[in-house]
Amino acid sequence: MSNRDVQPLKFSCNKCGTVIEIHVTAKGANTLDDRAIAAIALGKKSQELYLNQGVKWTVTNASEVALEGMFDPTLDFVDLHLDFPVVFGTYVPGNTPYMQAVGRSGNRLAVFHRERLGIINEQYKKYPEVTELISKYIKGFYGPFSDYAKKRFKITVKSKKMEDINATLYKVVNHYVLPFTLPHDNREIVQKYTATVIDLMQNKTGAMAAFLQELYDTNFLANLQRDCLKVYKPIFDAELPLRPALFLDVDKTYAAAKTAMRVSSQDFIEYREVYKDMAEVLNRQLVLVAGMGNLIERGDHNAFAVRTSKNGRRLSPASLNDYSDVALGSKLQDLDSGWYIVDPLAHDNELRNAIAHNKIDYDDATQIITYYPKLEGMEREKKQEIQLLDYMHRLLVLFREVHRIHHLVKCLNYALLIEPGASMVKR
Numbered sequence: 321m322s323n324r325d326v327q328p329l330k331f332s333c334n335k336c337g338t339v340i341e342i343h344v345t346a347k348g349a350n351t352l353d354d355r356a357i358a359a360i361a362l363g364k365k366s367q368e369l370y371l372n373q374g375v376k377w378t379v380t381n382a383s384e385v386a387l388e389g390m391f392d393p394t395l396d397f398v399d400l401h402l403d404f405p406v407v408f409g410t411y412v413p414g415n416t417p418y419m420q421a422v423g424r425s426g427n428r429l430a431v432f433h434r435e436r437l438g439i440i441n442e443q444y445k446k447y448p449e450v451t452e453l454i455s456k457y458i459k460g461f462y463g464p465f466s467d468y469a470k471k472r473f474k475i476t477v478k479s480k481k482m483e484d485i486n487a488t489l490y491k492v493v494n495h496y497v498l499p500f501t502l503p504h505d506n507r508e509i510v511q512k513y514t515a516t517v518i519d520l521m522q523n524k525t526g527a528m529a530a531f532l533q534e535l536y537d538t539n540f541l542a543n544l545q546r547d548c549l550k551v552y553k554p555i556f557d558a559e560l561p562l563r564p565a566l567f568l569d570v571d572k573t574y575a576a577a578k579t580a581m582r583v584s585s586q587d588f589i590e591y592r593e594v595y596k597d598m599a600e601v602l603n604r605q606l607v608l609v610a611g612m613g614n615l616i617e618r619g620d621h622n623a624f625a626v627r628t629s630k631n632g633r634r635l636s637p638a639s640l641n642d643y644s645d646v647a648l649g650s651k652l653q654d655l656d657s658g659w660y661i662v663d664p665l666a667h668d669n670e671l672r673n674a675i676a677h678n679k680i681d682y683d684d685a686t687q688i689i690t691y692y693p694k695l696e697g698m699e700r701e702k703k704q705e706i707q708l709l710d711y712m713h714r715l716l717v718l719f720r721e722v723h724r725i726h727h728l729v730k731c732l733n734y735a736l737l738i739e740p741g742a743s744m745v746k747r
Contacts, residue, residue: 321375322402323434324441325349328560329400329584332685333382334408339684340382342400347374350441403437405564405574405581405709421567429570437563439499447556449473450496454549457489465489483737490730493552500555500562501720502569509724513731516659520615521741529744531611531621532736534640536745540607541732547601548726554594555719558712560585565712582687583708589682591715592675598718599672603648605725606655606662608732611640613657625656648672666721668714670704682708 321327327344348355391397391411398408401417422430449472456465462485466477469488478484494506520528535541555562561583568574574581611621618625624643627636636654637643643654649669652662670693674680679692687708694702706714735741 321346321349322441322563323349323438324402324444327402329402330586331398331400331406331582331584332586332687334396334685337685338381341380342377343380344375344377350438400584401564402560402584403434403563404567405571406584407581421571424573425567425570433567433570436499436566440559440563443496443499444556444559446472446496447559450492451553451556453489453492454552457485458546458549481737483734486730486733486737493549497552497555497723500566500716501723505720505724506727510727510731513728516612516616517731517735517741520612521735521744524615524619525744527615527619527621531615532732532741532745534621535732536736536747540644541729541736544601544604544608545726545729545733547604548722548729551598551601551719551722554591554597558591558594558715561587561591561708561712562716564709565716568709568713580686580688580707581709583712586684586687586708588684588687588689588708588711591712592680592682595711595715595718596672596675598715598722599648599669601722602666602718602725603651604644605722605729606648606651607640607644608728609660609662609725610643610651610655612728613655613659614640616659617657624654627654663717663721665714666718668718671711671714 325346329342330339332339393411397411399417400406404417404421406417453468456468469475473492475488477488564583614621614623622639624636628634674691674693681690688705689711690703690705692703
C-alpha cells in the first residue's frame with residue numbers, strides 16, 4: 321500500500337468497462353508497514369491484521385467476496401497501488417507493484433521515488449492553501465497575501481515592496497513543488513539565469529535595457545508571470561495520477577515494456593485540457609528564451625538569424641513581437657542560441673493540437689489515449705496511441721519545462737524591480 325492516509329483507487333472492468341472504486345483510509349499510514357510486520361510476528365490473521373492496523377475501505381460498483389487460499393488464476397487480476405505503475409495480468413504471489421518496480425529501477429532509485437512521495441504525503445493537504453496564496457497574489461491583494469502567508473505558512477513578508485512579496489511567494493511555491501521537479505534542477509537553472517542576466521546587464525547594457533523596456537512597456541512579463549503561476553493548481557490537483565508517472569523518471573525499462581502499465585486512479589478527462597493550457601504558457605515563455613538568445617548571439621533582442629526560402633523570401637521573424645505570433649510547432653527553428661535547450665519531450669505540438677481540436681479519444685478500460693495529430697479533412701486514419709501513464713508523464717515533463725522557464729520570468733522581473741536593472745527602465 322501507499323503511505324498516503326487516504327487512497328482513492330479506481331480501475332475499469334475489462335469485460336464491461338464499469339469503473340470500480342476502492343476508497344481506502346489508513347490511519348497513521350506512514351508507519352503502516354512497520355506495524356503490519358509487528359502484527360504478523362505476533363501471529364495475527366490477515367483480517368485481524370487489517371482492522372488492527374487502522375485500515376478501512378469501501379467498494380463502489382463491485383461486490384467484495386471472501387477468499388480462501390490463493391487467488392483464483394481464472395479470475396481477472398490487478399494489484400493496485402497509488403505510487404507505482406500497475407500491470408493487469410496473472411496473479412503471482414509476492415510480485416506486487418512495488419516489487420516489480422524495484423526489479424526495474426533497482427532498490428536505490430525505488431527508495432528515492434518513495435522519498436519523493438513521502439514529501440507529497442506530508443504536503444498534499446496544504447496544496448489548497450498554496451493555491452489560495454497564489455490566487456491572492458495574482459489578483460493583486462497584497463495585504464491579504466501577507467496576512468495569509470503569515471497565518472498559514474509562518475512567513476513574515478519583510479515589507480510592502482514587490483521584491484519582498486515575490487520572495488515570499490516563490491519561497492512557498494518552490495517548497496511545495498519540489499517533489500514534482502528533478503533533483504538540483506531549480507538551483508542550477510536559477511544560477512544560470514542569474515549569471516546570464518547579470519552578464520548582459522554589465523556587458524551589453526544598452527541592448528539589455530531595450531529588452532527590459534519592451535517587456536515593461538508591453539506588460540508582457542507581468543502577464544506571463546500570472547500565466548506561469550496558474551499552472552501550479554492543476555499540477556497539485558493531479559497529485560494522484562502523477563504519482564506513478566513520477567516513477568518513470570527512474571524506470572529506464574518502461575519504453576521497452578511489452579505489457580502496458582496503468583494508473584490506479586485514472587482521470588484523463590479531468591486533465592486533458594491541462595496539457596493544452598500548459599503548452600500555451602510554454603509557447604509564450606519561448607519569447608523570453610528567444611529574446612535572451614538574440615541578445616547573446618547578436619546583441620539585439622529583435623535580431624533573429626536570417627532564414628530565407630529558395631526564392632529569397634525571408635522566413636525568420638523580423639522582431640520579437642513577430643516571433644510571439646509564431647505557432648508553437650515552429651518556434652524552435654528560430655532558437656539558434658545554445659544558451660538554453662528546450663526538452664524535446666516537453667514540446668509535443670502534435671499532442672497539443674489534437675487536444676485543442678478535440679481530436680482525441682480515451683478508453684477508460686484499457687487506459688489508451690488515441691489522438692489524430694494530422695489535418696485529414698473528414699477522415700481519421702493516421703492515429704497515434706499512448707497510455708494514460710505516458711500522458712501523465714508527458715504532462716509532468718511539460719510542467720517541469722514551464723517551471724524552469726518560470727525562473728527566468730522571476731529573474732527578469734527582479735531586474736525590473738531592483739537596482740541596477742530598475743534604473744535601466746523608463747517608467
